[in-house]
Amino acid sequence: MxxxxxxxxxxxxxxxxxxxxxxxxxxxxxxxxxxPLAGLRTRAIxxxxxxxADGAPTNAFVAITVRVGPGRTDDEKQAxxxxxxxxxxxxxxxxxxxxxxxxxxxxxxxxxxxxxWRVNRNRIRPPGDASDVSRDTASPDVRNAGAQDAVSDGLT
Numbered sequence: 001m002x003x004x005x006x007x008x009x010x011x012x013x014x015x016x017x018x019x020x021x022x023x024x025x026x027x028x029x030x031x032x033x034x035x036p037l038a039g040l041r042t043r044a045i046x047x048x049x050x051x052x053a054d055g056a057p058t059n060a061f062v063a064i065t066v067r068v069g070p071g072r073t074d075d076e077k078q079a080x081x082x083x084x085x086x087x088x089x090x091x092x093x094x095x096x097x098x099x100x101x102x103x104x105x106x107x108x109x110x111x112x113x114x115x116x117w118r119v120n121r122n123r124i125r126p127p128g129d130a131s132d133v134s135r136d137t138a139s140p141d142v143r144n145a146g147a148q149d150a151v152s153d154g155l156t
Contacts, residue, residue, distance in 0.1 A: 001035075001036070001039045001040075001067070001068050001069045001113075002029065002035060002039075002040065002041075002066050002067055002068045002080075003040075003041040003042075003066075003067045004025060004026070004029060004040075004041065004042045004043070004064065004065070004066050004067075004084065005043055005044075005045060005064070005065045005067075006018075006021065006022060006025060006042070006043070006044040006045070006062060006063075006064050006088070007044075007045045007047060007061075007062070007063040007064075007065070008021075008044060008045070008046060008047065008060070008061065008062045008063075009046075009047055009050045009052065009059075009060045009061045009062075010046050010047060010048050010050070011057065011058075011060050011102065012060045012062065012092070012102065012104070013046065015100065015101055015102060016092050016100065016102075018044055018046075020091060021044065021062075021088060021091045021092055022042050022043065022044050024087055024088070024090075024091035025042055025064070025084060025087055025088050025091065026040065026042035027087075028083060028084060028086075028087030028088075029042065029080075029083075029084060029087075032080060032083060034072070034076070034080075038122065038124045039122065047061075052103075052105055053103075053105070056103070058101060058102050058103055059102070059103050059105070060102040060103065060104045060105070061104065061105040061106075061107070062088065062092070062104055062105075062106050062107070063107045063108075064084060064085065064088060064106075064107070064108040064109075065108075065109055065110075065111060066080070066081065066084060066108065066109070066110045066111070067110075067111045067112075067113055068080075068110060068111070068112055068113065069112070069113055069115065069118075070112055070113070070114075070115055072112075077110050077112075080110070081108050081109075081110055084108060085106060085108045088106070088108075089106060092104065
């Protein structure tokens with residue numbers, strides 16, 4: 001954790017290196033104190049069909065979604081979002097915004113994952129590593145209790 005998804009309009013790739021954006025965001029996230037590298041995922045999704053504002057061909061968007069497990073304070077989450085958005089913006093626009101010909105609408109949001117509904121099987125960490133068990137993963141007893149409740153409520 002976290003899992004970061006960068007959604008972008010396809011005109012961004014015409015003038016910017018999206019692979020570099022993904023690598024830069026990943027590096028910025030990896031440098032954050034509460035991010036375990038083995039749990040970090042960063043990916044990009046292109047949107048071929050889009051309109052931004054008045055539909056001008058130089059209008060673009062980048063929408064970043066960050067999914068994290070529970071346990072961070074609002075201040076910690078806000079600081080992380082600021083760090084990621086600043087890193088992404090600098091990657092594409094440069095430190096002063098001068099390296100793009102696009103008018104980019106940037107957005108970022110954080111989604112906290114409900115641990116009751118997350119199963120995590122991470123084969124990247126070495127077996128037996130204490131960090132192999134995600135704190136975001138509900139125990140089998142909790143998952144089974146939820147399933148039992150569904151059966152008794154007639155939901156299955």
